[in-house]
Amino acid sequence: MGEAERGDSAPRTRVSYFCANGHETRPAFSLDADIPDEWECTRCGLPASKDRLNPPPPPKNAPYKTHLAYVKERRSDKEAEAILSEALELLRARRAAGEVIY
Structure with a gap:
């Protein structure tokens, strides 16, 4: 054309x-x-x-952040330890009650 x-x-x-x-x-x-x-x-x-x-x-690109990096921004080490110990206590109680946990 x-x-x-x-x-x-x-x-x-x-x-x-x-x-x-x-x-x-x-x-x-x-x-x-x-x-x-x-x-x-x-x-x-x-x-x-x-x-x-x-x-x-x-342009400045922000580096990739993992989920753990975002969690560490929101929680202090003491808060993380408290949450972990609470979750472990719950898990141990469920196992002691005979619940099957995968």
Whole structure:
């Protein structure tokens, strides 16, 4: 399908965006479009800006936390010991009563 069937393409401009890894991304925008200040790098996915000398810093990702790490944030060691001893007492009482526990 040629331009004759589709119509004329809109006039475009290319804008250079630079990421912290030094990659350059050049998306095309329509001349009447609002050009964003930041764009995602197509090579590494980092944010990129139009300023080659001052690209935006990479986002800081929070490290993965385990369930235990979240529990330790909420409970002190004394609270954990109290909860554990209470659970063990309950378990021992159930076993002493002859209950089968898996």
